Amino acid sequence: MNCVLLAAEDAQGLRTSDSGGRLLAQFALARPMRPRFVMGGGVSRFTNLRAWQACEVYKKAAYQLCDRPPLATDWKRRGQLEESVRGPGAHIAEGFGRFSPPDFARFVVIARASLMKSQHHLIDLVDRGYITDAERLSLNGLAEIALQETTGLLEYLQSPEALRNARRARDRRIVTRDERRSRNSEP
8 A cells, every 4th residue: 555645744845846857856755655544544635645646746847848938838739738737636636536446446547548648748849849858858757757656556446455445444434424323313
């Protein structure tokens, strides 16, 4: 389960940096990441998932690129890149809310595909002369980290352990729901 958890204090530097190179360096320094366990041993918020955090770091670095000329004024290419880097984190967040590992895994597969699509857009930007290959490689490094984390999450979600953990969580919710109902019905 270590592949999906990150302590909130480990993520602080990831959210405050201003350049792709520093974001990559800070993400690398945060490894190995300390797991943050909550009651029941799971993740309480999608923002604690390392895959989501890595996607956010990549997205913010790509947004910085989009704000620079000539990409800042090429609305079509800018929109394509922004859409492809915005999707992975959103898909992971939506899948997290499904409470079902197979359903969640389906969204993580879509997130992986969006990450790969964004890598294609970076190659296109080099071909058009909008960015250098060195800039692409820097951003591609962030994309690769996001892909690794996303793949790790996917592997966990497809494991028997994920199904067992989901069943235990569902059983705990049922028990606590029944306890609340019995307390509310007492005179």
